[in-house]
Structure formats: C-alpha cells, structure tokens
Amino acid sequence: MDADCYSLSDVLAIASVHPFYSDAVYPPTREELPSVLAKARESSNGGLLSFPLTHKEQLYSQIARLTLDKDPRNGYRRGTYISTTGGGSGGPPMVFATDSTETRKQRAVFGSFMRSCGVLGPGDWICTMHVVGNLYRALDLMTEVFEASGATVLCAGNEMSLEKVAQTLTQFGVNAVAGDAGQLVQLAQYVSGLPDAQNHTLQTQVTKALYTSEPMTPAQRSFLKSVFPNLVISSVIGSAEAGPWGIATGEMTESASQHNYEDFLYDDRLIHLEILPSSILDPDHTDNTTTAPVPDGEKGLVVQTSLQRLRNPLVRYICGDVASFHPLPASIQSQLTPEDASHFRVARVYGRDRNISFDWYGEYFEFPVVQRLFQTESWGILQYQIIRRYREADTQEISVVLEIRLLRDSRAEKISDLELTRRIETFFQVFQCNEDLFELKLLPDSSGFMRSTTGRKVMNFVDLTRK
Numbered sequence: 195m196d197a198d199c200y201s202l203s204d205v206l207a208i209a210s211v212h213p214f215y216s217d218a219v220y221p222p223t224r225e226e227l228p229s230v231l232a233k234a235r236e237s238s239n240g241g242l243l244s245f246p247l248t249h250k251e252q253l254y255s256q257i258a259r260l261t262l263d264k265d266p267r268n269g270y271r272r273g274t275y276i277s278t279t280g281g282g283s284g285g286p287p288m289v290f291a292t293d294s295t296e297t298r299k300q301r302a303v304f305g306s307f308m309r310s311c312g313v314l315g316p317g318d319w320i321c322t323m324h325v326v327g328n329l330y331r332a333l334d335l336m337t338e339v340f341e342a343s344g345a346t347v348l349c350a351g352n353e354m355s356l357e358k359v360a361q362t363l364t365q366f367g368v369n370a371v372a373g374d375a376g377q378l379v380q381l382a383q384y385v386s387g388l389p390d391a392q393n394h395t396l397q398t399q400v401t402k403a404l405y406t407s408e409p410m411t412p413a414q415r416s417f418l419k420s421v422f423p424n425l426v427i428s429s430v431i432g433s434a435e436a437g438p439w440g441i442a443t444g445e446m447t448e449s450a451s452q453h454n455y456e457d458f459l460y461d462d463r464l465i466h467l468e469i470l471p472s473s474i475l476d477p478d479h480t481d482n483t484t485t486a487p488v489p490d491g492e493k494g495l496v497v498q499t500s501l502q503r504l505r506n507p508l509v510r511y512i513c514g515d516v517a518s519f520h521p522l523p524a525s526i527q528s529q530l531t532p533e534d535a536s537h538f539r540v541a542r543v544y545g546r547d548r549n550i551s552f553d554w555y556g557e558y559f560e561f562p563v564v565q566r567l568f569q570t571e572s573w574g575i576l577q578y579q580i581i582r583r584y585r586e587a588d589t590q591e592i593s594v595v596l597e598i599r600l601l602r603d604s605r606a607e608k609i610s611d612l613e614l615t616r617r618i619e620t621f622f623q624v625f626q627c628n629e630d631l632f633e634l635k636l637l638p639d640s641s642g643f644m645r646s647t648t649g650r651k652v653m654n655f656v657d658l659t660r661k
Contacts, residue, residue, distance in 0.1 A: 227505055253435075359381060469497070496516070596632050
C-alpha cells in the first residue's frame with residue numbers, strides 16, 4: 195500500500211509550493227518532483243490544519259490559467275491525464291489534470307479495494323454501459339478499475355443499443371452490469387419486455403449491478419430487483435478532482451435502500467476526509483483552520499485531501515457533498531484482514547448540499563421537499579426532471595414556465611396518471627390563472643430528459659432562465 199499512496203506530509207510539502215495553494219506560478223513537472231519534494235521537506239510548512247479550505251471557484255480559476263499556458267515550465271500540461279466534470283449541475287464542464295502515472299496507480303489500487311470489499315473479482319464478467327465521448331472519461335475509468343479487481347470486462351458504452359447489450363449479455367454469459375442508475379433502469383425496462391425464454395435467461399443470469407454518477411432512488415432499486423430477482427446492487431463514488439474513492443457494497447446499499455443516503459467504505463490510507471459544519475460556507479466565516487469537525491453521526495460538508503495525488507495535490511477541498519461518519523458494520527469488518535479493518539471507514543453521503551430553492555409564480559419550493567414528493571412509493575416514478583424556462587417565443591423573457599418530466603414504472607401498481615397529475619398540480623399550486631405556465635410530461639422512456647453536456651446525466655433540476 196505504501197508504494198501506491200503518499201504520506202500526508204509529502205502531499206502538503208508539494209501543496210505548499212503549488213499554484214493551487216501558494217503564490218507559485220507553475221506546478222512542478224514529473225522530472226522536477228523529487229528535487230522539489232526534497233527541498234520542500236526541508237522547510238516546515240505545518241500540518242493539514244495550517245492549510246485553508248479549498249473552494250471549487252478558486253481551484254478552477256488557477257486551472258483555467260494553467261490549462262492554457264504553454265510555457266515549458268508549466269508542469270500542469272505535461273504528462274497528465276485530463277478528467278472532466280460531467281456538468282451535472284447545469285454549468286459548464288471543468289477539467290482537472292492528474293499525473294498519468296498516479297492515475298494508473300490509483301485505478302489499480304481501487305480495483306484491489308473493490309475486490310477486497312467483495313464487490314467484483316475473478317470469475318465475474320461485467321458489461322459496462324458507462325458514458326463515452328467528448329471529454330468524459332467514465333467508461334475508461336470504470337473499465338480499468340473493473341479489470342484491476344480481477345473481473346473480465348465488456349465495454350458497451352452508452353451508444354450501444356439495448357438490443358445489442360441484451361444480446362451481448364446472453365452471448366457471453368455476463369453476470370454483472372454497470373452504468374449510471376438511469377442506464378441500468380433502461381436496460382431493465384428492455385429486458386422486462388423480451389420474450390419469456392430470453393427474459394428468464396437474463397433474469398437468472400444477471401446477479402450483480404454497479405452504478406455510479408447519480409443516486410439510485412428506492413423506486414429504481416425496486417424496479418431493478420423486480421426484473422432481476424437475485425440482483426446485488428453496489429455503487430462507486432468519485433469525482434474528477436479526487437478520482438474514485440468510496441464503495442457501497444450490496445449489503446450497504448440494501449440497508450440504506452429506503453433512505454436518502456448511501457453508505458460508502460473508504461480507505462483512510464488513500465484519502466483523508468474531514469466533515470466540517472456547514473457554517474464554513476458562510477461569507478463571514480474566515481478562519482477555517484480552527485473549525486472543529488462535527489461529531490461522528492452528525493451531518494456536515496465533506497472536505498477531501500487525496501493521498502494519491504501528489505504532483506497536483508488535492509488538499510482540504512470542499513467537494514460539495516453532505517455526509518456523516520459511522521462505525522464499520524461488524525458483518526463487513528469480519529470479512530477483512532485486521533490491517534484493512536483498522537483503515538476502512540464508513541462515510542454516509544446524503545448527496546450535494548441542497549440549500550437551494552426555486553420559485554415559480556410567486557411560490558418558493560425547497561428542493562429536498564420536492565425530492566421527497568417524487569419519491570412517493572405509490573407514484574412509481576423512476577426518474578424526474580424539473581425545468582424552469584421562458585415561454586417559447588417570449589422574446590422579452592418575462593413568462594416563466596415550470597415544466598415537470600416524469601418516467602414511471604409501467605409494471606408497478608400505482609396511482610393513475612390522472613390522479614398523479616392532480617396531486618402534482620396541487621403541490622405546485624396550479625390554478626386556472628397559471629395553468630398555461632405549467633407543463634407536466636409523462637415520458638415513455640428516458641430519451642425525453644435533458645442531460646448534462648458531457649456526463650450525459652439526467653439533471654433533476656435545470657434552470658434555463660439563467661444566462
């Protein structure tokens with residue numbers, strides 16, 4: 195493990211002379227790293243808490259400069275692997291450069307981590323439908339991680355038709371599938387409509403599903419298990435900045451299936467996590483070096499320091515997730531070596547900081563409340579999207595339309611479309627005076643959703659009124 199990660203002191207030594215965290219103009223090249231590291235070690239730069247918290251905006255202002263600067267002294271552009279964010283918040287995608295050798299090591303280590311958690315390993319054949327194209331790297335990332343776990347990988351990508359995917363699963367005896375939650379739902383919908391013989395083969399053959407990129411709702415989980423009765427569902431969490439860092443085993447996703455959170459295992463030898471109170475984002479809160487972490491079990495904002503990123507370090511980065519720390523389950527601890535058990539931790543992730551609301555026709559709607567509404571079990575909603583936009587042909591942009599797009603489970607017992615429409619219109623206070631500014635679309639499949647620009651994720655909330 196020591197050869198595949200870095201000590202916290204070395205990460206901080208490089209950070210102290212890196213443009214992300216200092217007034218240095220350029221980061222070191224790979225060739226310069228040993229001498230820079232030796233020199234930095236000579237000076238005392240203090241511990242982790244001596245570094246201020248890092249916000250995405252300040253990080254990416256430096257990234258924008260370094261990405262375009264072709265000066266030969268600029269190590270940021272040399273020997274690097276470029277990851278992009280998915281643009282899932284509706285904003286433009288952003289890039290993060292890591293040393294290409296460090297990236298390969300991280301994927302190899304994470305694959306071994308996945309194997310030690312019992313998620314994938316030798317004997318598994320997995321077909322991944324992760325997004326490929328443009329600058330998004332989900333397919334090559336997950337492919338390499340799966341290979342490092344010992345599994346055999348088939349790369350379908352997001353452009354392979356569901357018919358071809360199903361044929362591939364049957365032809366190669368594939369027992370595991372991977373993709374984002376929406377892609378797995380699409381596959382299950384297709385399989386459920388196949389002739390009985392082919393349907394039965396795939397239902398009994400596919401026993402593992404692994405999703406990334408977006409949370410899986412209880413309705414989606416229930417639907418997947420109705421199609422694949424023996425399915426064990428697991429998940430991976432990561433980002434362009436930190437890479438993959440956490441795994442939710444089948445046991446963990448099952449125990450959290452009726453809650454709005456996911457439990458993830460992580461190895462504290464690979465990443466250092468802090469959970470700090472949300473007050474760190476207050477404009478008048480300036481001294482973050484003395485802010486105490488929240489007690490275990492309490493929610494706070496996740497702050498990441500990678501122990502696998504040295505040349506372009508990630509130190510005390512506020513990633514935007516809300517989480518809490520919890521004990522390692524005894525059932526999982528008993529399956530680990532004593533050495534691993536002493537380093538494995540559980541972070542309960544509740545998703546992004548959703549301190550947002552949106553308004554329509556004079557009313558404000560809190561996002562968590564809307565989220566719970568669309569997870570009402572009797573509604574059978576597999577995916578939803580809320581869009582604020584101007585009315586078409588409204589050149590003065592004064593009439594804001596609220597558009598709701600829904601994909602429902604066609605197999606589940608649920609309330610009628612008419613009753614669903616009535617309840618949604620009641621919630622959003624749709625009356626005769628504003629009904630022409632409200633639109634509810636019940637979609638036959640997921641192709642009708644707006645998606646992020648690179649990750650091709652279905653965004654739950656899209657505000658087209660913002661320039």
